[in-house]
Structures are given as C-alpha cells and as structure tokens.
Amino acid sequence: MALDLREQFPLAPLSTLGVGGPARYYARVTSEDAVREGVAWARARDLPLFVLGGGSNVVLSDEGHPGLVLHLATRGIASRPAGDAVELTAEAGEPWDDLVAGAVAQGWAGLECLSGIPGLVGATPIQNVGAYGQEVGETVSSVEALDLQTGRVERLTSAQCGFAYRDSRFKSADKGRFIVLRVTYVLRPGGPPAVRYAELARSLEERALGAPSLAQVRETVIGLRRRKSMVLDPDDPNARSVGSFFTNPIVPAAVADDLEAALRRDGVLGEGERPPRFPAGDGRVKLSAAWLIERSGLAKGYQRGKVGLSSRHTLAIVNRGGAAASDVVALAREVRARVQDRFGVTLVPEPVFVGVSMEL
Ligand SMILES: Cc1cc2nc3c(=O)[nH]c(=O)nc-3n(C[C@H](O)[C@H](O)[C@H](O)COP(=O)(O)OP(=O)(O)OC[C@H]3O[C@@H](n4cnc5c(N)ncnc54)[C@H](O)[C@@H]3O)c2cc1C
Numbered sequence: 001m002a003l004d005l006r007e008q009f010p011l012a013p014l015s016t017l018g019v020g021g022p023a024r025y026y027a028r029v030t031s032e033d034a035v036r037e038g039v040a041w042a043r044a045r046d047l048p049l050f051v052l053g054g055g056s057n058v059v060l061s062d063e064g065h066p067g068l069v070l071h072l073a074t075r076g077i078a079s080r081p082a083g084d085a086v087e088l089t090a091e092a093g094e095p096w097d098d099l100v101a102g103a104v105a106q107g108w109a110g111l112e113c114l115s116g117i118p119g120l121v122g123a124t125p126i127q128n129v130g131a132y133g134q135e136v137g138e139t140v141s142s143v144e145a146l147d148l149q150t151g152r153v154e155r156l157t158s159a160q161c162g163f164a165y166r167d168s169r170f171k172s173a174d175k176g177r178f179i180v181l182r183v184t185y186v187l188r189p190g191g192p193p194a195v196r197y198a199e200l201a202r203s204l205e206e207r208a209l210g211a212p213s214l215a216q217v218r219e220t221v222i223g224l225r226r227r228k229s230m231v232l233d234p235d236d237p238n239a240r241s242v243g244s245f246f247t248n249p250i251v252p253a254a255v256a257d258d259l260e261a262a263l264r265r266d267g268v269l270g271e272g273e274r275p276p277r278f279p280a281g282d283g284r285v286k287l288s289a290a291w292l293i294e295r296s297g298l299a300k301g302y303q304r305g306k307v308g309l310s311s312r313h314t315l316a317i318v319n320r321g322g323a324a325a326s327d328v329v330a331l332a333r334e335v336r337a338r339v340q341d342r343f344g345v346t347l348v349p350e351p352v353f354v355g356v357s358m359e360l
Pocket residue numbers: 016050051052053054055056057058072092117118119120121122123124126127128129130131178179180181229230231232239241242243244352
C-alpha cells in the first residue's frame with residue numbers, strides 16, 4: 001500500500017489547542033503496514049518522525065515539523081474472556097471515549113472514571129491517562145508497540161511500561177522509541193465502579209443513587225468534567241486547550257508542612273484552611289497545582305493577549321483565538337514563575353512539547 005503523503009500539511013487544526021505550523025510531510029496511516037512504511041520512508045531520507053494521535057496533549061511549534069508526521073488512524077476492537085475477567089484490545093487509532101462507553105455499556109469495570117477524556121487509545125499509555133481516582137495503568141495488561149530501535153513489534157507488560165503519575169517509559173526514558181500499535185486492558189465484568197475520588201463520591205451522593213452503576217458513574221464524571229470545560233465541545237471556548245497544563249506537584253511531606261507553616265505565618269491561609277494535599281506514597285504528598293496557581297495571584301479567566309487561563313479551571317491554558325505556540329509557552333512560563341516565586345514549587349508541564357520548549 002502506498003503512503004498517502006502530503007507536503008506542508010497544516011497541523012494546528014489537528015491539535016485541540018489549535019496552534020502549530022505545518023508538517024513538512026504528513027501521512028494518515030490506517031494499517032500496521034502503513035506505519036512501517038512511513039517509518040521506512042522517513043528513515044531512508046533521514047527525516048525526524050513524530051506520531052500524532054488526537055492532538056489533545058501536544059504543544060506544536062509555530063515553525064511546524066521538519067520531518068514526517070504519522071497520524072495514527074488504525075481501527076479495530078476485540079475482546080475475549082480471561083478467567084473472571086475480559087481482555088479488551090483496541091488499535092491505537094480508536095477514539096478513547098468510544099472505547100470507554102462501549103466497556104461501560106457491556107458492564108465491564110475498570111475504565112469508567114476515565115470517561116470524557118479526549119484523544120485516541122494509542123496515547124493512553126504514554127502519560128498513563130488518569131482522572132477521578134483512576135489511571136489507565138491499573139487496567140493495561142499489555143501494550144504492543146513497534147520498537148524503532150530494533151524494528152520489531154514488542155508486547156510490553158504493564159510492569160515494563162513503567163507507569164507512574166502522568167508518566168511512563170514512553171513519555172520519559174524511552175521517549176520517541178516506540179510506536180504504540182494496540183493496547184490490551186483487563187476489565188471486570190459486573191465489577192463495581194471505582195468511586196475513590198472525593199468530588200465524584202460527593203456528586204454521586206447528591207444524586208442519591210445508592211450503589212451507582214458504571215453508567216451512572218460515567219454520566220457523573222462527564223457532568224463534572226463538562227462544568228470544568230474538560231470535555232471537547234466546539235461550543236465551549238474554554239475547551240481549546242490540552243486539558244490540565246501542569247501536573248500536580250509531588251513533594252516530600254516535610255516540604256508541604258514547611259510550606260503550610262510559612263503560609264500560616266504570612267497570614268495567607270484563612271481560619272482552619274489548609275492547602276489541599278493528598279497522600280502520594282513513600283512519605284510524599286501531592287499538592288494541587290490549580291490551588292497554587294490561584295494563590296499565586298492568577299485567577300480563572302486571566303488573559304494574556306490571545307491566550308488565557310480557562311474561566312472554569314486555572315490549570316487549563318486556552319487559545320482564545322489566533323494564538324501561536326509562543327503565546328501559550330509565554331503564559332505557561334509566567335504561571336510557572338509566579339508559583340515558583342510565591343511557593344518555591346516548580347510546576348511541571350503535562351503536555352508533550354514538539355519543537356518548542358518551556359526553557360528560555
Ligand atoms: C479538554 C481536555 C481534557 C483532558 N483531560 C485529561 C484527563 O482528565 N486526564 C489525562 O490524563 N489527560 C487529559 N487530557 C490530555 C489528553 O487528552 C490525553 O493525554 C490523551 O491521552 C492524549 O491523546 P491523543 O491521542 O490526543 O494524543 P496526542 O496529543 O496526539 O499525543 C500525545 C503524545 O503521545 C504520543 N502518541 C500518541 N499516539 C501515539 C502512539 N500510537 N504511539 C506512540 N506515541 C503516541 C505523541 O507522539 C505525543 O507525544 C485532556 C485534554 C483535553 C484537551
């Protein structure tokens with residue numbers, strides 16, 4: 001099959017943030033053979049390769065991409081029983097939320113809290129997609145990926161993926177080495193939904209559902225996300241983003257204690273108020289990046305030229321129309337510097353930067 005190659009192909013419309021220049025070469029690939037063909041084509045010309053999924057977690061440079069952008073569009077879903085569980089395998093180009101909806105409709109537990117997250121299946125292991133108390137790494141049993149170092153397709157077990165909070169070997173140690181072809185998730189037929197996240201539990205209680213079903217948890221999660229502009233909705237101007245721009249900082253508990261003491265001393269905290277913190281294991285705690293940003297003096301809706309913070313969530317940087325990647329990066333730097341100056345905590349960006357950097 002010949003690759004359908006395009007030249008100077010605009011990438012901004014393929015990214016949810018809507019920024020970025022053109023790809024020198026671009027191909028939408030719908031089969032594993034086409035993926036291999038694309039890789040070989042770029043190799044033969046010594047061109048850099050970038051794999052694009054749904055474009056919902058990338059900041060693409062204004063100069064565009066100098067090599068080949070392979071847009072993964074492989075489709076297909078299969079399931080098989082595995083003891084008491086079900087193994088659900090999806091090709092990388094399957095839309096993520098459709099897969100979640102299908103699993104919930106079948107009564108298969110394990111993905112329900114990950115409802116409403118944009119993007120494609122192949123990207124879910126990259127940053128160990130997570131929300132509302134659930135992470136994809138909990139259910140991924142294997143990832144089949146083309147290893148660009150060896151040219152072989154490898155089946156990586158969950159343990160070999162190195163999943164961590166919004167991270168995996170694919171995003172850090174082995175960035176750019178693998179093209180994820182398909183992912184297998186192990187789900188529990190008839191299993192209960194995961195209701196671990198306080199805000200989700202409260203919302204379900206308000207609805208007085210008793211023991212909520214998977215479908216009710218999915219609905220509730222989507223409702224909560226919608227209120228924060230965290231679902232893709234063309235009518236919602238706050239949704240032109242990559243979702244959360246920064247991860248929640250994980251620090252030793254002693255650092256969080258010192259921070260809280262300093263804020264109390266400075267009279268920053270209200271009566272009985274504590275900065276939000278959640279246990280993160282190994283004596284560490286997770287702080288709320290959104291809280292730190294707000295308390296650094298940047299409010300929801302803060303505007304800087306053509307970009308701003310979402311009017312519903314300080315963690316999302318939004319393209320207000322006609323913005324460039326450089327505008328997004330300038331605001332991200334401002335946010336990071338404010339939080340650093342005020343609290344001594346360095347925020348880490350969540351999206352993948354392509355040809356552009358947060359560093360000066
Ligand atoms: C409104 C909104 C809300 C969001 N909410 C959440 C949330 O709650 N939780 C969360 O974790 N994320 C969230 N995100 C971020 C994003 O949706 C996820 O990270 C998603 O998994 C990205 O998928 P994608 O297909 O769009 O990936 P892309 O943005 O296309 O790519 C992201 C990275 O993955 C790589 N990649 C993509 N596909 C492959 C592949 N097949 N093989 C190898 N590498 C690949 C790319 O090269 C890039 O480095 C949100 C984004 C938006 C816009």
